[in-house]
Structures are given as structure tokens and as C-alpha cells.
Amino acid sequence: MVMPAATTLLAWTRLLRAAECASQHCADTLRKLGLPPPEWYDVLLALERSGAQRPRDLQAALGVEQYAISRLLDRMVKAGLLERRPCPDDARGHTIRLTIEGLEMRAAMWPVYAEAIEVALGARVAEEDRTALARLLAPLAEPVSAA
Amino acid sequence: MVMPAATTLLAWTRLLRAAECASQHCADTLRKLGLPPPEWYDVLLALERSGAQRPRDLQAALGVEQYAISRLLDRMVKAGLLERRPCPDDARGHTIRLTIEGLEMRAAMWPVYAEAIEVALGARVAEEDRTALARLLAPLAEPVSAA
DNA sequence: GGTTTTTCCATGCACCCGCATCGAAAAGGC
DNA sequence: GCCTTTTCGATGCGGGTGCATGGAAAAACC
Numbered sequence: 352m353v354m355p356a357a358t359t360l361l362a363w364t365r366l367l368r369a370a371e372c373a374s375q376h377c378a379d380t381l382r383k384l385g386l387p388p389p390e391w392y393d394v395l396l397a398l399e400r401s402g403a404q405r406p407r408d409l410q411a412a413l414g415v416e417q418y419a420i421s422r423l424l425d426r427m428v429k430a431g432l433l434e435r436r437p438c439p440d441d442a443r444g445h446t447i448r449l450t451i452e453g454l455e456m457r458a459a460m461w462p463v464y465a466e467a468i469e470v471a472l473g474a475r476v477a478e479e480d481r482t483a484l485a486r487l488l489a490p491l492a493e494p495v496s497a498a
Numbered sequence: 499m500v501m502p503a504a505t506t507l508l509a510w511t512r513l514l515r516a517a518e519c520a521s522q523h524c525a526d527t528l529r530k531l532g533l534p535p536p537e538w539y540d541v542l543l544a545l546e547r548s549g550a551q552r553p554r555d556l557q558a559a560l561g562v563e564q565y566a567i568s569r570l571l572d573r574m575v576k577a578g579l580l581e582r583r584p585c586p587d588d589a590r591g592h593t594i595r596l597t598i599e600g601l602e603m604r605a606a607m608w609p610v611y612a613e614a615i616e617v618a619l620g621a622r623v624a625e626e627d628r629t630a631l632a633r634l635l636a637p638l639a640e641p642v643s644a645a
Numbered sequence: 646g647g648t649t650t651t652t653c654c655a656t657g658c659a660c661c662c663g664c665a666t667c668g669a670a671a672a673g674g675c
Numbered sequence: 676g677c678c679t680t681t682t683c684g685a686t687g688c689g690g691g692t693g694c695a696t697g698g699a700a701a702a703a704c705c
Contacts, residue, residue, distance in 0.1 A: 355612050358628040359620035362635070363520070366619070368561075369638035370517030373510070376642040407653065414515075419692070421655060426691095443653045443700045465502050472513070473506035475637045481505040487631045488509070490622045491516035495523040554683065566662070568685055573661095590670045590683045 366491075373471040380467040386460050390415075391427060395449065395457035398433070403446045405438060432456050513638075520618040527614040533607050537562075538574060542596065542604035545580070550593045552585060579603050 355363075378388055390413075397412050398404060404412075410420045424447060427433045432453035438444040449457075476484060502510075525535055537560075544559050545551060551559075557567045571594060574580045579600035585591040596604075623631060 355616045355620050356625065356628070358625060358632065359615060362623070362628045362632040363615050363619050365632050365635035365639045366513075366517055367521055368640075369635045370513055372641050373638060374514055405653085416693075417654075418656080418694085422691080425655090441653080441701075445654085468506060468510050469502045471642050472510050472638065473502050476509070476634065478503065478505060480634050481503070481509045483630065484634045485505065485509040485512050487623065487627050487634070488512035488516045491520060491619065492512045493515075494519050495618050552683085563663075564684070565664085565686080569661075572685090588671075588683080592684085 376471040377464065377467040380470075381460065381463055384463055386463060387430070387432075387456065389464065390423065391432070392457065392460050392464055394423065394427060395432065395453055395460070398447065398449045399454065399457055403436075403448045405441075405444045405446055407444070409447065427453070523618040524611065524614040527617075528607065528610055531610055533610060534577070534579075534603065536611065537570065538579070539604065539607050539611055541570065541574060542579065542600055542607070545594065545596045546601065546604055550583075550595045552588075552591050552593055554591070556594065574600070 374389070381388060393413055394409065397409060401412075406420050406424060407417075409424075410417055413420070415423075424433060424435070428435055432450060434448045434450050435445040436448060438446050472481070521536070528535060540560055541556065544556060548559075553567050553571060554564075556571075557564055560567070562570075571580060571582070575582055579597060581595045581597050582592040583595060585593050620628070
């Protein structure tokens with residue numbers, strides 16, 4: 352029976368706990384101000400950067416499950432931040448566009464989101480340590496090889 | 499408007515993505531073998547180490563919400579892994595005990611869990627880097643100061 | 646062209662979570 | 676002792692997630 356090294360277990364628990372604390376702080380901060388959760392921000396940002404996209408492209412870009420995107424877009428359309436349009440060259444799909452409200456919402460969320468990230472991470476780790484951290488996390492930031 | 503440093507944003511995205519990938523791999527591995535999710539393991543381990551505990555102690559030890567523990571214990575009792583007993587010196591609470599099945603379940607989960615951790619983390623980061631990673635994550639592994 | 650396979654997206658269902666709240670027991674104030 | 680406050684744990688409700696599946700369009704195959 353394989354027993355992970357002590358350093359592995361320590362890094363493991365710290366990694367999970369750190370991510371939990373950080374993302375929790377972020378989500379809480381947004382919610383307390385009546386703003387949408389972080390994943391909405393990611394969608395808004397992706398659309399603002401790349402223009403209209405199809406759900407499957409967003410899915411690939413954001414790395415979430417297909418049904419998650421489908422329902423996330425539902426909610427955001429219902430909230431008036433996005434618009435579904437029929438896709439000209441593929442009748443199965445749609446193209447998703449930002450509305451004005453969506454654009455404004457991203458702008459409204461950013462300062463709050465940025466501040467939360469700064470508090471949760473920037474202010475707690477020195478510049479050089481952040482660089483080292485990013486480098487060490489790089490190999491872990493992609494899916495475990497197709498199990 | 500505060501704009502986090504580039505190193506902060508990079509570390510941020512890597513941290514969240516790494517934790518997501520790692521914990522996902524772990525949960526998937528257990529699930530595919532018909533085993534309970536990781537949080538059940540944590541409860542089983544805590545009880546095996548410290549003997550019977552009260553829900554509020556487990557809550558503090560595991561750092562989850564009160565209602566989460568309440569319902570998690572419900573499910574685990576229903577699955578036959580735990581037992582609730584009246585608490586002798588506090589009629590509001592209970593003491594939670596492992597059953598034989600709970601003990602066996604933890605033993606059954608460990609090799610699988612350990613292997614998944616090894617694959618998701620141990621095999622992807624060198625020994626010295628794991629040490630450095632744990633050190634860098636330490637300040638982040640506790641809740642953001644009471645916001 | 647017709648048939649099979651694959652891609653794209655939605656959705657029913659069961660489950661889990663977060664919030665707010667509740668009832669009951671203990672602790673504290675006097 | 677009595678009253679107020681705090682602690683302990685459960686739960687109804689709305690909503691999000693994962694799984695499996697469905698239907699329709701496109702692509703691939705022959």
C-alpha cells in the first residue's frame with residue numbers, strides 16, 4: 352500500500368484549505384454586496400474579451416461541465432446580463448452575447464472582486480513568494496492525466 | 499481602484515485551479531470505486547483518532563458549518579458508519595461513535611485516497627517543491643481575518 | 646442519398662448546500 | 676429560584692450540482 356510522503360500530505364491539506372479560505376472570502380464579499388458569485392464574473396469577462404461565444408466554447412474556456420454552463424447561462428440570461436441568439440451556421444447551438452447590463456455588471460464587480468483577491472492573497476503573501484507560488488502550482492493547475 | 503499585481507492574479511488563478519483539479523481527481527477516484535466522498539473520510543479519521551466526539555467538536559475540528567455537520571452525520575449514521583448516543587452530561591447534544599463498519603470503511607478508503615493524493619500531488623511535484631509549497635501556503639490556510 | 650455516429654445543448658431527478666429559524670437545554674445575572 | 680441569554684443541534688425552503696438521458700442537428704461513413 353502506497354503511503355504518500357509527509358510533505359505530500361502537508362502540501363495537500365494546505366492546498367485544499369488555502370483555496371477554500373480564499374475562494375470563500377471572495378464569494379462572501381461579493382454576496383454581501385448583493386453582487387453575483389465569482390463564476391458569473393468569469394463568464395462576463397470571457398465574453399467581454401472574446402465577443403460572442405457559443406456555450407461549448409465557454410465550457411472549454413472555463414473548464415466546467417456542460418450542464419453547469421447550460422444552467423449558468425440560463426440564470427444569467429434570466430438576470431438580463433446575457434442574450435441567446437440563434438447561431439447562423441449551426442442550428443443546434445446559440446451564440447451568447449453580453450447585454451449592456453452584463454457589461455455594466457462586470458465593471459461593477461471588478462473593483463470588489465479585485466479587492467477581495469488582494470485581501471485574500473496579495474496582502475498575505477509577499478511579491479516574491481507569490482511568484483514562487485505560481486511557479487510551484489503550475490504543474491497542478493491542469494487536470495490529472497485522463498484517469 | 500485597487501488593481502492587484504500581476505503576480506497576485508496569476509497565483510490566484512493557479513491556486514483555485516490546482517485545488518479544483520486535485521480535489522476533483524480525488525473525489526472521482528473514490529466515487530468510481532463506490533466509496534464515500536473525501537469528507538466522510540475526514541470524519542471517520544477524526545473519530546478514529548480522538549474517539550467519540552460531539553458534533554460541535556467535529557465541526558470545529560473539520561472547519562465546516564454547523565448544518566453541514568448535522569446533515570453529514572445524518573447520512574453517515576443512515577449508512578451505518580456512525581452511531582449517535584445520548585450525551586451523559588448535556589441533554590442537548592449527542593456523542594458520535596464509530597461503528598465497526600465505520601472503522602472498516604476508513605480502512606477501505608485509505609489506500610484509495612492515498613493513491614489519489616499521490617497521483618494528484620505527490621507524483622507531480624518534487625519533494626523539495628512540496629516542502630516549499632506547504633510553506634508558502636501556510637499563511638493562506640487559515641480564514642481571512644474576520645471580515 | 647441513406648444510415649449511423651457524433652456533437653450540441655437542455656432537463657428530470659436526486660442529492661447537497663446555505664440561510665434562516667426553531668425547540669430545547671444549559672449558563673449567566675440578580 | 677426566576678428570568679434572560681447563550682449554546683447545541685435539527686430542519687424547511689429555495690436553489691445549485693452531478694448524473695443520466697433526451698432530442699435535434701451535423702458529420703461521417705458507405
